[in-house]
Amino acid sequence: xxxxxxxxxxxxxxxxxxxxxxxxxxxxxxxxxxxxxxxxxxxxxxxxxxxxxxxxxxxxxxxxxxxxxxxxxxxxxxxxxxxxxxxxxxxxxxxxxxxxxxxxxxxxxxxxxxxxxxxxxxxxxxxxxxxxxxxxxxxxxxxxxxxxxxxxxxxxxxxxxxxxxxxxxxxxxxxxxxxxxxxxxxxxxxxxxxxxxxxxxxxxxxxxxxxxxxxxxxxxxxxxxxxxxxxxxxxxxxxxxxxxxxxxxxxxxxxxxxxxxxxxxxxxxxxxxxxxxxxxxxxxxxxxxxxxxxxxxxxxxxxxxxxxxxxxxxxxxxxxxxxxxxxxxxxxxxxxxxxxxxxxxxxxxxxxxxxxxxxxxxxxxxxxxxxxxxxxxxxxxxxxxxxxxxxxxxxxxxxxxxxxxxxxxxxxxxxxxxxxxxxx
Ligand SMILES: Cc1cc2nc3c(=O)[nH]c(=O)nc-3n(C[C@H](O)[C@H](O)[C@H](O)COP(=O)(O)OP(=O)(O)OC[C@H]3O[C@@H](n4cnc5c(N)ncnc54)[C@H](O)[C@@H]3O)c2cc1C
Numbered sequence: 001x002x003x004x005x006x007x008x009x010x011x012x013x014x015x016x017x018x019x020x021x022x023x024x025x026x027x028x029x030x031x032x033x034x035x036x037x038x039x040x041x042x043x044x045x046x047x048x049x050x051x052x053x054x055x056x057x058x059x060x061x062x063x064x065x066x067x068x069x070x071x072x073x074x075x076x077x078x079x080x081x082x083x084x085x086x087x088x089x090x091x092x093x094x095x096x097x098x099x100x101x102x103x104x105x106x107x108x109x110x111x112x113x114x115x116x117x118x119x120x121x122x123x124x125x126x127x128x129x130x131x132x133x134x135x136x137x138x139x140x141x142x143x144x145x146x147x148x149x150x151x152x153x154x155x156x157x158x159x160x161x162x163x164x165x166x167x168x169x170x171x172x173x174x175x176x177x178x179x180x181x182x183x184x185x186x187x188x189x190x191x192x193x194x195x196x197x198x199x200x201x202x203x204x205x206x207x208x209x210x211x212x213x214x215x216x217x218x219x220x221x222x223x224x225x226x227x228x229x230x231x232x233x234x235x236x237x238x239x240x241x242x243x244x245x246x247x248x249x250x251x252x253x254x255x256x257x258x259x260x261x262x263x264x265x266x267x268x269x270x271x272x273x274x275x276x277x278x279x280x281x282x283x284x285x286x287x288x289x290x291x292x293x294x295x296x297x298x299x300x301x302x303x304x305x306x307x308x309x310x311x312x313x314x315x316x317x318x319x320x321x322x323x324x325x326x327x328x329x330x331x332x333x334x335x336x337x338x339x340x341x342x343x344x345x346x347x348x349x350x351x352x353x354x355x356x357x358x359x360x361x362x363x364x365x366x367x368x369x370x371x372x373x374x375x376x377x378x379x380x381x382x383x384x385x386x387x388x389x390x391x392x393x394x395x396x397x398x399x400x401x402x403x404x405x406x407x408x409x410x411x412x413x414x415x416x417x418x419x420x421x422x423x424x
Contacts (some may be wrong), residue, residue, distance in 0.1 A: 028089065028093070029087075031085075031090075032085070032087075032089060032090060035082075035090060035093060035094065036093050036094075036097060039073065039093075039094050039097040039098060040097045040100070042068070042071065042073055042098075042101070043097050043098055043100055043101025043102075044101065046064060046067055046068070046101075047064060047098065047101030047102050047105050047106070048101050048102065050063075050064050050102075050105065051101070051102035051104070051105060051389065051392065052386070052389070052392070054102075054104060054105060054231075054232035055102075055104055055231045055232055055392050056231075056386075057232075058226065058227070058231040058232070059232070059234070060108055060185075060188065060232065060233070060234045061104075061105050061108055061232050062142070064105055064108070064109075065108060065109060065142055066139065066142060068109050069136070069137075069138070069139040069142055070139045073098075073109065074109050074112075074136060074142070075136050076116070076132055076133050076135065076136045079113055079116060082094050085347075086347065086348075087344055087347065087348075088343040088344045088345075088346055088347025088348065089340055089343055089344065091284075091285050091288070091343065092284055092285060092287070092288030092291075092336075092339050092340060092343045093288070095110065095285050095288040095289045095292065096288045096289070096291050096292040096295070096336070097292065098110065098289075098292065099288075099289040099290075099291075099292030099293050099296075100292035100293070100295055100296045101292075102232065102392075102396075103229070103230045103233075103289065103292070103293050103393070103396035103397075103399070104229070104230040104232030104233045104396065105232045105233075106292070107184060107230055107232075107233035107289075108185075108232055108233050108234070110289075111144070111145070111146070111184040111185045111233060112135045112136060112143075112144050112145035112146075112185065112189075113145075114145070114146070114147035114184060114193075115135050115145025115146055115147045115185075115189070115191055115192070115193045116132050116135050116145060117147070117282060118147045118193035118195075118209055118251070119131050119132055119135075119193055119211065119251060120132070122209045122251035122252045123211075123251040123252060124251075124252060124253055127211065127248075127251060127252075131191055131211050131213075134190060134191050134214065135189075135191050137190070143189075143190040143191070143214070144188060144189040144190055144191075145185065145189050145190070145191045145192075145193065146183050146184060146185035146186050146187075146188075146189035146191070146192045146193070146238070147183075147184070147192075147193045147194075148180035148183040148186060148192060148193070148194045148195065148238055149161070149180075149194075149195045150180065150181050150182045150183070151163060151178065151179060151180055151181050152179060152181045155181075155182075156405070156406060156408075156409050158195075158204060158207075159203040159204040160203075161178075161195070161196060161197045161204075161207060162178055162179075162197070163176065163177060163178020163179065163180065163194070163196040163197065163240060164176070164177055164178060164196060164197050164198070164200070165196045165197070165198050165208065165210060166198075167198070167247075167254075172246065172247035173244050173245065173246055173247060174210060174244065174245050174246075174247065174250060175242055175243065175244045176194065176196055176210065176212075176218070176240045176244075176245070177240050177241065177242060177243070178196060178240050179222060179237055179238070179239050179240070180194060180237060180238040180239075180240070181237050182225070182237075182403075183235065183236060183237065183238050184233060184234070184235055185233075185234055186221060186234070186235065186236040186237060186238040187219075187220065187221020187222070187224075187234075187236045187237075187238055188221065188234055188236075190214040191211060191212070191213065191214060192211070192212040192219060192238060193209060193210070193211055193212075193251070194209070194210055194212060194238070194240070195207050195208070195209045195210075196208065196210065196240075198257070198261070199261055199264075202261065202264045202265070205260075205261075205264035206261065206264065208250060208251070208252075208257055209250075209251040209252075210245060210249050210250055210251065211245070211249045211251060212243060212245055213245065213249065216243060216244075216245060217243070217244070218240060218241050218242045218243030218244060219240055219243045220238075220239050220241070221236050221237065221238065221239070222236060222237025222238065222239045223236065223237050224236040228395050228398060229392070229395035229396040229397070229398055229399055230396050230399050281346035281357060282357075282404065283342070283357040283358055283360060283361035283404060283405070283410075284338075284339045284342035284343040284346065284357055284360045284361065285343070286364075286365070286400065286403070286404045287335065287338065287339040287342070287360040287361040287363070287364035287365065287400075288336075288339045288343075288364070289400065290335065290361075290364040290365045290367065290368035290397070290400040291332060291335050291336050291339060291364050291367075291368070293368045293372065293393050293396055293397050293400070294328070294331070294332050294335065294364070294367050294368040294371040294372065294397070295332055296389070296393055297328075297371050297372040297375035297376075297390055297393045297394070297397075298325070298328045298329060298332055298371055298375060300375060300379075300388070300389065300390055300393075301324075301325065301328070301374070301375035301378040301379065301390065302316075302325055304378060304379055304382070305321050305322075305325060305378050308380075315378070321378060324374050324377070324378060325378070327374075328370075328371045328374055328375070331363075331367040331370065331371060332367060332371060334363065334367075335360070335363050335364035335367045336364075338356075338359055338360040338363050338364065339360045339364055341356060341360070342356045342357045342359065343360075345357075352417065353417060354414065354417050354418050355410070355413045355414035355415075355416070355417035355418070358405070358409075358410040358411075358413040358414050358417075359410070359414055361400075361404065361405070361410055362407055362410035362411065362414070364400065365400030365401045365407060365410075366400075366401060366407060368397035368400045369397045369398060369400070369401055371397075372390065372393045372394040372396075372397040373394060373397075375390045375393070375394070376390050376391065376394050
């Protein structure tokens with residue numbers, strides 16, 4: 001019976017006309033399939049059994065992170081290898097499997113990657129070499145990274161950041177003040193990568209990203225949020241109170257920043273388009289996380305519908321239930337295709353002329369919300385209690401229409417891209 005993508009690929013290979021040479025394939029390659037299976041097994045054997053406990057505890061699941069570090073899933077090398085895949089598909093494959101295991105634990109394992117993306121995106125090679133390994137540490141001494149842009153008054157509108165960094169030329173130091181809101185791993189991370197304003201009059205073009213090294217005075221955790229979902233992932237405010245860092249902590253360096261600010265003051269075009277493109281490129285990964293949660297709920301609901309008997313027959317024999325499942329599966333597969341297309345485009349340098357990165361995150365995120373809701377409906381009362389994971393998946397799914405740009409912001413990006421008009 002065809003059960004997995006690997007089985008499907010084997011079956012397809014067996015039935016394909018042998019002599020057809022086609023330079024196009026939708027199959028995963030051997031390396032991708034092996035990685036998919038390895039991560040899936042970890043998700044099934046280690047993450048799933050722990051998911052309920054850490055959701056209830058609303059705490060970072062350190063023992064699971066340690067386990068992941070031991071086998072190599074929580075490490076810089078793992079992220080690097082996944083990112084190196086020339087097709088761009090490995091990151092979404094890995095993310096889908098980990099989030100299939102559990103979204104809160106999945107984010108605890110992958111949250112450091114946000115800091116890494118910030119360092120790699122803006123930093124020099126020396127900064128990457130110095131700071132990225134410190135976002136993971138070692139299996140013996142686990143470390144974490146956090147990436148903070150959002151503030152209490154700057155969520156979707158990142159141009160209105162209030163936190164400031166001021167340069168002291170005599171000491172070659174920057175002093176940061178302000179409050180970051182909603183930061184994954186905020187305050188518990190060893191390395192914080194924070195985007196703050198260095199020249200507020202320039203809006204988002206006056207922003208710069210800083211690494212705040214472990215143990216820096218003046219950085220503290222504010223409130224820890226009590227969340228609706230992904231509760232095993234730590235989310236908190238980060239407060240900066242005269243937090244002073246050496247000049248080398250400015251990502252990209254002072255010379256590059258000065259040149260960029262000078263261009264912005266003259267009203268010349270800047271790299272802000274490139275920054276948007278980078279942001280677009282990370283969205284398919286978030287889309288793949290949503291696919292993982294949706295798939296978990298769909299699989300559970302399918303099994304349940306085959307087993308649950310009412311009126312003398314399994315409930316799946318009712319078209320109204322079977323059609324729900326058909327729609328759920330169709331939306332999940334469509335989401336995955338959008339995710340993989342966008343990931344491939346980003347990796348191979350195809351321009352996102354229609355906001356394809358946003359499309360993938362938008363569709364997959366909204367699919368996760370709909371599919372987990374339908375799964376709960378199929379389970380009836382059992383979908384409403386903590387005894388089954390569907391209740392948790394339904395809470396977790398909502399995050400995908402909020403973080404890394406809300407659904408409305410994704411629609412804005414797509415609408416602007418397809419119309420060429422600055423839709424508001
Ligand atoms: C669990 C969690 C983890 C997070 N992790 C991080 C992190 O690690 N780092 C980080 O920097 N941030 C993080 N965030 C912040 C997240 O990115 C923001 O919550 C998100 O960008 C939305 O901002 P906001 O909450 O201020 O909502 P707002 O921007 O206030 O939006 C409120 C509503 O208005 C809508 N809206 C706003 N502007 C427009 C517009 N122009 N057109 C149409 N509708 C609009 C929005 O879509 C939304 O529905 C996290 C958030 C959560 C909940």
